[in-house]
Amino acid sequence: MRTVLFLFLAALSPGQALAANQVALANDVFVERVTTDAQGKQRILLEEPKVVVPGDRLVFVLNYRNAGAQPADKFVITNPLPAAVRFADAGDTRPLVSIDGGRGWGQLDQLTVALNDGTRRAAQPDDVTHIRWAFQKPIPVGGSGKLMFRGVVK
Amino acid sequence: MMKAPVGGAKHQLLPSCSLLALLAAFTLPTQVQAQVATPPLTRAGTTISNTASATFDTGGGSTTINSNRVDLLVDELLDVTVDSSNPADVPTTPGATGQVLTFSVTNTGNGVENFVLSTIANAGGDNYDPVVTQIYIDNGDGVFDPGTDTLYTPGANDPQLDPDESVTVFVVATTPGGVVDGNRGIVSLVAAAVTGTGAPGTSFAGQGEGGGDAVVGSTGADGADAGAFIVSAATVTLVKSAVVTNPLGTADPIPGATITYTIVATVAGSGSVSGLAITDNIPADTSYVTGSITLGGVAQSDAVDADAGDYNGTRINVALGTVAGGQTRTVTFRTTID
Numbered sequence: 001m002r003t004v005l006f007l008f009l010a011a012l013s014p015g016q017a018l019a020a021n022q023v024a025l026a027n028d029v030f031v032e033r034v035t036t037d038a039q040g041k042q043r044i045l046l047e048e049p050k051v052v053v054p055g056d057r058l059v060f061v062l063n064y065r066n067a068g069a070q071p072a073d074k075f076v077i078t079n080p081l082p083a084a085v086r087f088a089d090a091g092d093t094r095p096l097v098s099i100d101g102g103r104g105w106g107q108l109d110q111l112t113v114a115l116n117d118g119t120r121r122a123a124q125p126d127d128v129t130h131i132r133w134a135f136q137k138p139i140p141v142g143g144s145g146k147l148m149f150r151g152v153v154k
Numbered sequence: 155m156m157k158a159p160v161g162g163a164k165h166q167l168l169p170s171c172s173l174l175a176l177l178a179a180f181t182l183p184t185q186v187q188a189q190v191a192t193p194p195l196t197r198a199g200t201t202i203s204n205t206a207s208a209t210f211d212t213g214g215g216s217t218t219i220n221s222n223r224v225d226l227l228v229d230e231l232l233d234v235t236v237d238s239s240n241p242a243d244v245p246t247t248p249g250a251t252g253q254v255l256t257f258s259v260t261n262t263g264n265g266v267e268n269f270v271l272s273t274i275a276n277a278g279g280d281n282y283d284p285v286v287t288q289i290y291i292d293n294g295d296g297v298f299d300p301g302t303d304t305l306y307t308p309g310a311n312d313p314q315l316d317p318d319e320s321v322t323v324f325v326v327a328t329t330p331g332g333v334v335d336g337n338r339g340i341v342s343l344v345a346a347a348v349t350g351t352g353a354p355g356t357s358f359a360g361q362g363e364g365g366g367d368a369v370v371g372s373t374g375a376d377g378a379d380a381g382a383f384i385v386s387a388a389t390v391t392l393v394k395s396a397v398v399t400n401p402l403g404t405a406d407p408i409p410g411a412t413i414t415y416t417i418v419a420t421v422a423g424s425g426s427v428s429g430l431a432i433t434d435n436i437p438a439d440t441s442y443v444t445g446s447i448t449l450g451g452v453a454q455s456d457a458v459d460a461d462a463g464d465y466n467g468t469r470i471n472v473a474l475g476t477v478a479g480g481q482t483r484t485v486t487f488r489t490t491i492d
Binding site for chain 2: 022023024025026027028029045049050051052053054055056058060062064068070071073075076077078079080082084101136139154
């Protein structure tokens with residue numbers, strides 16, 4: 001039965017299968033390809049790329065699952081942003097972000113960046129170095145979910 | 155133990171969703187933002203690696219696990235721009251050779267690339283077609299010098315540029331002899347990626363720097379810009395008139411009468427003439443009146459000296475030098491009838 005379930009999950013998840021028996025985190029990256037049809041309507045297709053070019057919009061999808069026997073408390077997912085990717089948005093998942101390599105954290109609209117002249121400016125998506133989701137309640141046994149954010153290849 | 159920050163995502167228990175649902179979720183409300191070109195671009199051949207981690211406590215203390223790693227190779231984007239470096243039309247004259255237009259060619263892609271150069275002089279929108287004779291690659295000083303700059307031969311020394319690197323290119327042309335003042339002649343310099351050009355998104359498999367593909371960027375992997383020559387010529391017209399006075403107080407040309415000649419030189423056009431001189435022979439049966447040459451009402455000596463006028467026994471001469479279009483010069487001298 002477990003084997004069957006495992007295969008089932010593998011079929012659902014486009015990338016890495018979530019490992020059984022433990023808490024697992026799977027990472028998939030898609031590229032948004034925008035096409036315009038004959039009526040001028042734009043369609044956005046998500047493709048799993050092997051190669052990208054600067055300017056491509058990437059969608060990072062993180063699937064987590066508590067397949068262990070205990071609830072997972074103080075659950076925090078952290079994704080350091082690859083250096084060649086500029087953060088764009090995280091949909092409505094409201095992550096914490098860091099703009100200083102993971103030392104300080106906050107909502108993007110609450111962070112500021114020190115300028116050379118001593119003043120501070122509001123942090124921009126460009127400044128983001130890390131993205132983090134901190135869960136306030138434990139992930140129960142069998143609980144799962146997905147998180148996402150977008151970035152642009154610099 | 156790791157201190158989880160407060161205020162992050164609310165605990166969500168989303169059902170394990172299928173790829174189809176995922177696609178639908180992202181397809182609907184996403185607004186497409188304009189791609190902002192923020193140089194420098196990620197270099198072709200770079201691998202983008204993404205790994206996330208999860209930290210949690212299942213009762214036995216804090217545990218951290220890593221996700222799988224996703225690697226993406228950055229392809230080479232083929233992009234180039236050409237800009238005219240001449241702030242205004244470059245003045246030229248009919249028949250002039252070695253007339254120079256200056257351009258700058260910039261690799262706006264993300265990989266090292268060679269660019270083939272060509273010119274278009276017959277695209278219209280102007281009055282004449284400059285005859286392009288050579289293209290030179292600047293040696294770095296930004297100043298055209300055929301002795302130190304490199305003569306360009308297509309296919310032989312197509313300039314190789316790193317990402318964001320620019321090179322100055324000189325287009326040398328001859329102005330046809332038949333053009334007239336105010337005529338404009340346009341020359342466009344075209345630069346095209348040697349790997350290939352085409353519609354944005356066109357891909358050249360395996361030809362990108364770093365082992366990936368080469369993909370045509372938003373410029374189509376070719377660029378062009380126009381520079382222009384403007385013909386700045388001038389023409390000279392001379393009008394000569396004579397007034398006779400005699401001791402009788404009449405205007406009859408009797409022996410002993412004085413003839414005052416006036417020569418007006420008018421220069422027209424947007425250019426100027428240089429080395430302009432007015433020379434007039436003293437007519438037979440008349441005698442030059444010593445010291446009678448004037449230029450603009452100012453008396454000139456008969457000797458060849460610092461002033462502009464002289465008389466050598468048979469003719470008067472007034473050297474006017476360089477005179478710009480729109481100006482006139484008036485020369486007078488007198489003779490008596492023998």
